[in-house]
Amino acid sequence: MKHRMIVAGLAGLAALSLVGCSVGSEVDDATSTGVPDTSDPSASTDASTGTDSGYTLTPKDLDGDGLITVGFAQVGAESGWRTANTDSYKEYFVEENGFKLVFADANQDADKQKQDVRDLISQGVELIDLAPVTDSGWEPVLQEAKDAGIPLIISDRQLSVPEDLYLTYFGGDMRAEGDRVVDWIKSYAADQGITDPINVVHLQGTMGSSAQKGRSEALSVGAPANDWNVVYEQTGEFTQAKGQEVMESFLQQGKDFNVIYSENDDMTYGAIDALVAHGLDPKDYIIASFDGNKSAVQMVVDGTIDVIGECDPLLGPQVGELIKQAAAGETIAKITYSTEGLIDSTNAADKVTTAFGS
Amino acid sequence: MTDQHSRWRRLIHSRLFFPLVCLALVLALNVVITMVTTGSPGPFFDINFSNGTINGPLITILNRSSELVILAVGMTIVIASSGGVDISVGAVMALSGAVSVWLLGYGTLADNSYHVASYVVPYGVGLLAAIAVGAICGAWNGLLVAKLRIQAMVATLILFTGGRGLAKVVSEGQITKVDVPSYKFIGNFIQDGSGHNVVPVSTAIFVAAAVVALAGLLLRHSALGMNIQAVGINPKSSRLVGLNSGRVVFFAFVFCGVCAALAGIIATSRIGAVDSSNVGKLLEMDAILAVALGGNSLAGGRFSLAGSVIGAITIQSLTTVLYSVNVSADQLPFYKAIVVVLIVVLQSPELRPMLQRLRRRFRPTAGLRQVVAP
Numbered sequence: 001m002k003h004r005m006i007v008a009g010l011a012g013l014a015a016l017s018l019v020g021c022s023v024g025s026e027v028d029d030a031t032s033t034g035v036p037d038t039s040d041p042s043a044s045t046d047a048s049t050g051t052d053s054g055y056t057l058t059p060k061d062l063d064g065d066g067l068i069t070v071g072f073a074q075v076g077a078e079s080g081w082r083t084a085n086t087d088s089y090k091e092y093f094v095e096e097n098g099f100k101l102v103f104a105d106a107n108q109d110a111d112k113q114k115q116d117v118r119d120l121i122s123q124g125v126e127l128i129d130l131a132p133v134t135d136s137g138w139e140p141v142l143q144e145a146k147d148a149g150i151p152l153i154i155s156d157r158q159l160s161v162p163e164d165l166y167l168t169y170f171g172g173d174m175r176a177e178g179d180r181v182v183d184w185i186k187s188y189a190a191d192q193g194i195t196d197p198i199n200v201v202h203l204q205g206t207m208g209s210s211a212q213k214g215r216s217e218a219l220s221v222g223a224p225a226n227d228w229n230v231v232y233e234q235t236g237e238f239t240q241a242k243g244q245e246v247m248e249s250f251l252q253q254g255k256d257f258n259v260i261y262s263e264n265d266d267m268t269y270g271a272i273d274a275l276v277a278h279g280l281d282p283k284d285y286i287i288a289s290f291d292g293n294k295s296a297v298q299m300v301v302d303g304t305i306d307v308i309g310e311c312d313p314l315l316g317p318q319v320g321e322l323i324k325q326a327a328a329g330e331t332i333a334k335i336t337y338s339t340e341g342l343i344d345s346t347n348a349a350d351k352v353t354t355a356f357g358s
Numbered sequence: 359m360t361d362q363h364s365r366w367r368r369l370i371h372s373r374l375f376f377p378l379v380c381l382a383l384v385l386a387l388n389v390v391i392t393m394v395t396t397g398s399p400g401p402f403f404d405i406n407f408s409n410g411t412i413n414g415p416l417i418t419i420l421n422r423s424s425e426l427v428i429l430a431v432g433m434t435i436v437i438a439s440s441g442g443v444d445i446s447v448g449a450v451m452a453l454s455g456a457v458s459v460w461l462l463g464y465g466t467l468a469d470n471s472y473h474v475a476s477y478v479v480p481y482g483v484g485l486l487a488a489i490a491v492g493a494i495c496g497a498w499n500g501l502l503v504a505k506l507r508i509q510a511m512v513a514t515l516i517l518f519t520g521g522r523g524l525a526k527v528v529s530e531g532q533i534t535k536v537d538v539p540s541y542k543f544i545g546n547f548i549q550d551g552s553g554h555n556v557v558p559v560s561t562a563i564f565v566a567a568a569v570v571a572l573a574g575l576l577l578r579h580s581a582l583g584m585n586i587q588a589v590g591i592n593p594k595s596s597r598l599v600g601l602n603s604g605r606v607v608f609f610a611f612v613f614c615g616v617c618a619a620l621a622g623i624i625a626t627s628r629i630g631a632v633d634s635s636n637v638g639k640l641l642e643m644d645a646i647l648a649v650a651l652g653g654n655s656l657a658g659g660r661f662s663l664a665g666s667v668i669g670a671i672t673i674q675s676l677t678t679v680l681y682s683v684n685v686s687a688d689q690l691p692f693y694k695a696i697v698v699v700l701i702v703v704l705q706s707p708e709l710r711p712m713l714q715r716l717r718r719r720f721r722p723t724a725g726l727r728q729v730v731a732p
Contacts (some may be wrong), residue, residue: 077531078633078635079533083531107635145422196644207686207688232684234686234687235687235688236687240533241628241629241636241637244628248413248418249418250681252414252678252682253682273546273628273629277411277560278413279409295473318535358473358534
């Protein structure tokens with residue numbers, strides 16, 4: 001009996017995936033008849049156009065209290081970026097702006113976060129904003145939200161799930177952030193006339209998060225293209241303590257390096273501490289970081305950090321605007337990237353006053 | 359010959375023999391792996407002096423294991439006296455760190471900068487506050503276990519879940535940084551005004567050594583050690599001979615709480631910030647493991663402080679070794695598990711008789727060879 005059920009399930013899955021691969025145009029037909037088929041997981045239109053993906057849920061005030069209740073499933077509080085991100089939601093999603101916020105903190109635990117989203121569904125929130133811890137295994141949970149008629153927005157970190165499972169993605173383009181930093185290092189090395197081989201220490205974020213994947217991908221493509229050696233690659237899990245510990249253990253190996261590519265500011269602080277404790281001067285190295293916390297931007301002003309790939313954490317108001325647009329019946333793109341750039345010695349002094357966090 | 363033989367036998371039967379062998383195995387593992395991958399033994403046993411610091415992987419291990427050593431000392435006392443474990447130590451680390459920084463920067467956090475630019479109260483007061491928080495948490499645990507007779511695991515579960523939450527409330531969910539240079543001294547190096555190291559070794563090592571020495575003296579040169587063992591082996595009969603079992607267990611938890619606070623001070627000082635969600639995360643499990651690796655029974659009773667310390671250093675060695683051979687940190691638990699299984703099997707009391715039986719089976723062959731050889 002059990003076996004038969006498994007076989008049936010597998011067959012069903014295979015059938016679904018076949019549909020998903022082959023027919024994209026039929027979805028349009030289904031929606032145009034005016035009968036939205038919510039159980040059809042087959043929608044896959046091009047991400048860049050993203051006008052119609054078979055996702056018909058829009059944010060509505062269902063309980064009639066004049067406010068849209070937003071459930072926010074947040075990653076945790078692992079870094080300054082994250083707390084600034086959380087604060088921007090807590091400040092924006094208030095009654096004056098037409099919202100009510102239910103906040104769920106996953107403590108960086110992917111399994112807990114799936115439970116968090118299920119809790120939000122059963123609490124009957126009117127929209128869910130999900131900032132996923134890692135990007136795997138989300139289909140069933142997203143399907144549950146969809147079946148419950150709750151529109152879902154993915155923010156900050158991207159998910160590789162069928163597009164008909166969510167309303168929109170909003171956040172930074174992690175790969176582009178990485179590419180910008182890699183290009184900066186390349187031209188900086190050329191400007192400085194550095195002829196020594198470029199040896200990069202790569203401190204990675206939480207493995208499997210889209211920020212880690214995008215930023216690591218940029219380096220793993222950029223390093224061989226520019227003849228750089230990645231001499232050490234280790235995850236510091238986006239925390240200062242871990243960043244310090246793994247940098248320490250690298251320094252013990254006594255290998256040569258001249259570039260540190262650290263995927264967030266907190267790990268960069270840790271790495272710099274490790275350098276100083278080891279009797280090395282951080283200014284002797286090219287240090288590249290990501291995010292742009294106030295302390296980190298100040299370090300660019302001081303010359304300790306050389307470049308930061310900006311990543312805007314103040315997503316709350318921007319997501320709020322998107323929700324209002326969608327509620328008003330406007331079509332919104334499947335992916336919207338926040339505007340980001342680079343921070344280096346040329347603009348750090350201007351940026352430091354407006355930088356987020358502490 | 360016989361003298362040597364008996365000395366060897368005494369060594370083998372020493373309680374510290376197997377923990378030490380395990381530590382040696384872990385260190386040897388590193389050399390083997392580097393030999394295989396690079397063809398040379400690598401700098402693992404190198405110790406050099408440069409830039410005012412003594413560097414070397416072994417020094418790093420000692421430095422990095424400081425928190426765990428301190429936690430293991432406290433955990434040993436708790437396990438020995440109550441036969442239960444204190445799983446709240448990681449959370450207590452976070453809470454005591456958060457409270458001390460809150461006090462040190464009292465009022466300055468209101469402007470949402472989450473930076474402590476200068477101390478509002480003297481640094482010593484902040485340290486004492488952290489230790490007091492640890493003692494209070496320990497007293498709470500002790501009260502639940504000793505007086506209300508709740509199982510230690512269940513009693514400490516309350517602070518395990520609640521303590522970290524409370525720490526986040528205190529630090530308002532933010533990572534609060536302390537910009538005063540002296541705050542980093544305990545977890546790193548003591549430096550002069552221009553940032554040069556005054557002491558070439560990390561202060562954390564001294565703190566850990568002091569805790570071990572103090573606990574060792576206290577337990578060996580007073581009746582306390584004996585009382586703890588007696589209570590751990592049989593609380594009822596201990597009470598019959600006039601020992602206040604409850605008080606001994608209560609003391610053990612308070613001591614463990616203070617140890618957790620000290621570990622918390624080091625961990626927050628290392629990065630010069632309180633990161634309530636990550637300080638001491640999962641360290642309670644490593645502390646329990648350290649006690650077990652040290653050859654101590656988790657059922658309580660007889661204990662060896664030195665064993666636990668060796669166990670703690672073994673765990674940190676394993677982490678450092680795996681980092682140095684570029685095992686990704688998120689795969690670390692898997693490799694750790696393999697080594698832990700091996701070590702626990704090696705230390706099993708059933709293993710030695712089993713090996714002896716095996717040896718006896720092969721002995722006739724050995725005897726035969728002796729006859730044939732000449």
